[in-house]
Amino acid sequence: MKQANKSTRDRCPACSSPAAHLLDWEFSGLGDSIFNYTAHFFCCQDCSLVYVQNIDDEKLAQYYAGECSYFEKPHFAVTSPTNQEKYEAYIRFLNDNRVAPVDMADIGCGRGGFVSRLSERWEAACWGVDVDMRSMPQGEGKDKAAFRMGDAAQLPFGDRSLGLLTYFHILEHVRDLHGLLSEAVRVLQPDGFIMIEVPDAERYRAHPIGSAFWISIREHIYHYTAKALVAALQSHGFHILQVSRQTLPTPEFSYPSLMVLARKRERPAAVANIPIAGDVAAYVLESREALLRQAQEILGVAENQQVTLWGCSAELFSLLPLLDRRRVRICDSSKLKQGTSYKGMAIEDPRSVPISGTLIIAPYLHGVAIKSTARQLGWSESAMHLLH
Numbered sequence: 001m002k003q004a005n006k007s008t009r010d011r012c013p014a015c016s017s018p019a020a021h022l023l024d025w026e027f028s029g030l031g032d033s034i035f036n037y038t039a040h041f042f043c044c045q046d047c048s049l050v051y052v053q054n055i056d057d058e059k060l061a062q063y064y065a066g067e068c069s070y071f072e073k074p075h076f077a078v079t080s081p082t083n084q085e086k087y088e089a090y091i092r093f094l095n096d097n098r099v100a101p102v103d104m105a106d107i108g109c110g111r112g113g114f115v116s117r118l119s120e121r122w123e124a125a126c127w128g129v130d131v132d133m134r135s136m137p138q139g140e141g142k143d144k145a146a147f148r149m150g151d152a153a154q155l156p157f158g159d160r161s162l163g164l165l166t167y168f169h170i171l172e173h174v175r176d177l178h179g180l181l182s183e184a185v186r187v188l189q190p191d192g193f194i195m196i197e198v199p200d201a202e203r204y205r206a207h208p209i210g211s212a213f214w215i216s217i218r219e220h221i222y223h224y225t226a227k228a229l230v231a232a233l234q235s236h237g238f239h240i241l242q243v244s245r246q247t248l249p250t251p252e253f254s255y256p257s258l259m260v261l262a263r264k265r266e267r268p269a270a271v272a273n274i275p276i277a278g279d280v281a282a283y284v285l286e287s288r289e290a291l292l293r294q295a296q297e298i299l300g301v302a303e304n305q306q307v308t309l310w311g312c313s314a315e316l317f318s319l320l321p322l323l324d325r326r327r328v329r330i331c332d333s334s335k336l337k338q339g340t341s342y343k344g345m346a347i348e349d350p351r352s353v354p355i356s357g358t359l360i361i362a363p364y365l366h367g368v369a370i371k372s373t374a375r376q377l378g379w380s381e382s383a384m385h386l387l388h
């Protein structure tokens with residue numbers, strides 16, 4: 001759907017080269033979600049960064065304050081062995097680059113898993129900073145890490161006070177990239193280190209998880225290439241020490257990790273030439289095609305029978321705008337979600353929806369678990385379909 005007065009040209013937020021409109025993606029969400037909007041995806045013609053142009057940090061802050069439930073998800077459990085393994089990979093990356101213990105802060109620390117682990121090894125101050133107090137460890141922990149509330153654009157530290165700042169899975173969530181990096185420059189000591197990790201968009205295709213998993217994560221507004229991340233850092237005077245692509249574990253899946261370590265310098269560095277390793281724009285377009293095909297298939301089935309969708313996952317919120325709401329019903333096991341609605345439609349309890357027609361299981365990651373619950377409720381094998 002074309003909109004009047006929509007800009008089709010922009011400046012890349014990472015490297016300032018011209019960027020062009022790539023496609024529109026209609027997201028959605030429960031109740032009055034901030035994601036009931038059409039995202040305008042743009043792609044940089046030089047560094048190949050793909051990003052959502054028409055959202056800002058104020059809107060996103062509403063999401064983190066109200067809708068977001070990271071704080072209760074087992075995916076982020078700091079004690080899980082897979083997450084511990086990931087923290088070790090981060091520490092190894094610092095050690096490999098001979099970063100000696102310095103006063104540091106982990107920005108967007110969540111439950112503080114990494115910073116707590118690092119503080120066991122480092123004879124230096126280790127801070128965890130997050131906007132969301134619900135995530136933070138409460139009271140006196142047994143570790144040496146300490147926690148402060150703050151956001152990436154306004155850090156609770158003095159000028160030139162820290163030797164290392166780490167940002168794990170933060171830069172894909174913050175629209176004002178240059179605000180974040182300027183603040184890092186302010187807080188870092190001369191020659192201080194910055195370590196950044198984001199999902200490696202150039203390797204989404206190698207780790208698809210589901211047909212539209214990566215692009216359906218509505219709060220990921222940047223899809224980085226290594227070239228884009230390096231360009232953004234260099235524009236703030238950082239010298240790049242290492243760019244690393246790894247595959248790291250989480251409790252639910254392994255993901256393509258892009259890590260960069262850089263150092264604050266007074267003099268500008270020679271611009272590193274980073275080759276483009278994967279076509280992110282093509283991947284986004286393919287994800288869109290796959291989603292449209294899924295929607296067509298579901299609408300085809302709904303011609304003749306009842307279609308029930310189970311699971312209000314991110315993928316479902318990209319799929320729903322493509323479906324005819326009159327022809328499907330939605331259910332979810334979460335009591336919290338049952339209390340809400342989708343554009344006027346009630347989210348039903350799976351135990352009370354009629355067992356007839358076809359059941360579409362929407363979440364890519366928990367499909368098998370939902371299927372076994374549905375089987376117990378009486379859904380037959382042939383009536384259930386898993387989206388992936």
Ligand SMILES: [Zn+2]
Nearest residue numbers: 012015044047
């Ligand atoms: Zn760019």
